[in-house]
Amino acid sequence: MEVWFPGLSYLVAGPRILLENYKPGVPISITTPETTYVHLSSPDHIRELVDAPEELLSLHALSKDMFKPEYTMNGLVVQDDMQQNGNLHTRVFRVLLRSHLPALTDPLYRLLSAALEDRFNEAASLSASTSNMNGWSTLSTFEMSKKVVVVANARAFFGPRLASSTKFLEAALSYPEHLLTTAEVLRFIPRSLQSFVAPILMRNQWASKIMVSHITAEIERRRQQTSSNSNQAQNDVDCIQFFMDSTRTNTRKNGWSTEKIVQVLLGIWFAAVHQPAIALVYALEDLCAHPQFADGIHEEASALSTPSYEAIDSLPLLEAFIRESCRLHPSDSISIRRKVVSSEGGSDDKGEDVGRGYIFQDGTRLLQGDVVCVPSQAIMLDPHIYGKDSAEFNPGRFLRPAETVASTHVRNKFTELDPSYPIWGLGRHACPGRYYASLVLKIALLHVLEKYDIKLGSSGPSELRKFQFRSSIVPKASAQIMFRRRTLRN
Numbered sequence: 001m002e003v004w005f006p007g008l009s010y011l012v013a014g015p016r017i018l019l020e021n022y023k024p025g026v027p028i029s030i031t032t033p034e035t036t037y038v039h040l041s042s043p044d045h046i047r048e049l050v051d052a053p054e055e056l057l058s059l060h061a062l063s064k065d066m067f068k069p070e071y072t073m074n075g076l077v078v079q080d081d082m083q084q085n086g087n088l089h090t091r092v093f094r095v096l097l098r099s100h101l102p103a104l105t106d107p108l109y110r111l112l113s114a115a116l117e118d119r120f121n122e123a124a125s126l127s128a129s130t131s132n133m134n135g136w137s138t139l140s141t142f143e144m145s146k147k148v149v150v151v152a153n154a155r156a157f158f159g160p161r162l163a164s165s166t167k168f169l170e171a172a173l174s175y176p177e178h179l180l181t182t183a184e185v186l187r188f189i190p191r192s193l194q195s196f197v198a199p200i201l202m203r204n205q206w207a208s209k210i211m212v213s214h215i216t217a218e219i220e221r222r223r224q225q226t227s228s229n230s231n232q233a234q235n236d237v238d239c240i241q242f243f244m245d246s247t248r249t250n251t252r253k254n255g256w257s258t259e260k261i262v263q264v265l266l267g268i269w270f271a272a273v274h275q276p277a278i279a280l281v282y283a284l285e286d287l288c289a290h291p292q293f294a295d296g297i298h299e300e301a302s303a304l305s306t307p308s309y310e311a312i313d314s315l316p317l318l319e320a321f322i323r324e325s326c327r328l329h330p331s332d333s334i335s336i337r338r339k340v341v342s343s344e345g346g347s348d349d350k351g352e353d354v355g356r357g358y359i360f361q362d363g364t365r366l367l368q369g370d371v372v373c374v375p376s377q378a379i380m381l382d383p384h385i386y387g388k389d390s391a392e393f394n395p396g397r398f399l400r401p402a403e404t405v406a407s408t409h410v411r412n413k414f415t416e417l418d419p420s421y422p423i424w425g426l427g428r429h430a431c432p433g434r435y436y437a438s439l440v441l442k443i444a445l446l447h448v449l450e451k452y453d454i455k456l457g458s459s460g461p462s463e464l465r466k467f468q469f470r471s472s473i474v475p476k477a478s479a480q481i482m483f484r485r486r487t488l489r490n
């Protein structure tokens with residue numbers, strides 16, 4: 001089969017192939033259906049990759065190939081060169097969203113708790129009508145997780161009005177699925193046919209159309225309020241407002257156009273839902289597999305007088321637990337991926353033509369169109385970095401012994417950028433949504449621990465509960481957890 005479709009096995013086993021071939025510091029080249037992926041793990045290579053100029057190694061050129069934004073994101077125009085896209089969208093998440101997390105914590109706590117309660121109640125009523133399992137019920141963990149994250153994100157991105165619209169939430173939940181399947185099929189279709197096939201694959205765009213119309217109306221409503229001198233719009237704490245405020249300049253009084261704000265938010269929506277939802281599934285499964293940590297986390301949380309941002313962000317065991325869960329069960333096996341778009345090359349010392357591409361300082365050569373990235377999962381399992389027990393679940397590795405530190409026992413924050421923990425990437429493209437993602441995960445876990453006992457359903461051991469697709473490691477829809485309302489906590 002590989003003879004006819006080179007790289008086919010990568011589609012269904014990318015992470016496994018990578019782990020089997022990983023040797024610390026040695027570049028690994030893997031053929032995928034579209035191009036060659038070169039995986040770099042030596043500190044020097046990683047440093048050079050992170051610092052390479054956008055016009056040579058581009059994240060956005062690769063995003064364009066992967067997600068086909070012109071068809072899936074309401075016509076979003078993504079430039080290969082970061083300067084042309086502007087880095088404002090990352091500033092909105094890294095600086096503005098982060099600095100407003102204390103104000104968002106209370107609404108997020110209430111919404112996440114309510115959304116989790118809805119999911120658990122719905123599953124409990126279904127289980128009650130089919131069988132009696134001593135108060136235990138089952139639910140599909142990934143489905144629950146996506147719904148819950150969509151509600152929280154809708155609040156943080158678009159504000160309370162859209163976060164309470166059932167129609168909008170349905171569309172916001174379906175849109176990432178449509179985007180993913182459409183982009184995937186388009187990757188195998190000749191460019192000339194893509195514009196005909198894309199609308200059909202996007203289910204006639206119903207989800208994106210509803211998202212676009214609702215977000216557009218919300219922005220326009222706020223613009224009108226501002227121009228009629230009402231103060232209300234200025235008080236909104238959400239990403240729509242951050243974009244409206246931060247793109248205003250002396251010459252552009254209204255800031256970015258409504259269309260551009262909508263496109264940029266849609267462009268980020270997929271990653272902002274998909275990644276935290278998967279992390280939540282794996283963290284819940286890890287809580288089931290390692291119940292000894294549940295009481296400890298609940299205990300440190302019960303000491304909180306109010307669930308403020310600072311309080312939630314200073315629970316050492318919860319922090320270390322999530323960090324360990326994402327280390328052993330990441331949603332992706334690679335990060336810091338860039339497409340080689342350079343026009344470097346030409347001839348070498350001997351005058352030989354070396355073609356266009358990118359040449360690392362040690363002579364490692366990539367061809368134009370190759371993708372270069374870091375094998376993050378393999379690095380996070382590397383015994384040279386994490387010791388002989390690197391494959392064991394041990395949040396303690398991220399905690400300091402209590403006696404050595406007075407104020408905090410956390411050695412590594414979950415959101416820390418660290419070459420030996422590259423789930424967020426590194427450098428200027430490092431995930432700007434990581435502080436928000438961390439807060440959402442923490443709130444969701446705290447609510448579950450407070451209200452429920454949980455255990456794994458019958459969908460088998462960890463490997464059978466997931467599947468691999470390209471570089472991703474995704475929970476199966478059939479994977480379930482069992483839960484029972486907690487009556488007493490010792």
Ligand code: HEM
Nearest residue numbers: 272275276279335336337423424425426429430431433437
């Ligand atoms: C567990 C959850 C998440 C993980 C593991 C994750 C991981 C990543 C990674 C690996 C990158 C690319 C870094 C690079 O190539 O150097 C990235 C970029 C990005 N992430 Fe996240 N992410 C998560 C959640 C989020 C959320 C919730 C948001 C939005 C609120 C977000 C917004 C972004 C944006 C805008 C970029 C692009 C940055 C740029 O263009 O420079 N992410 N993320």
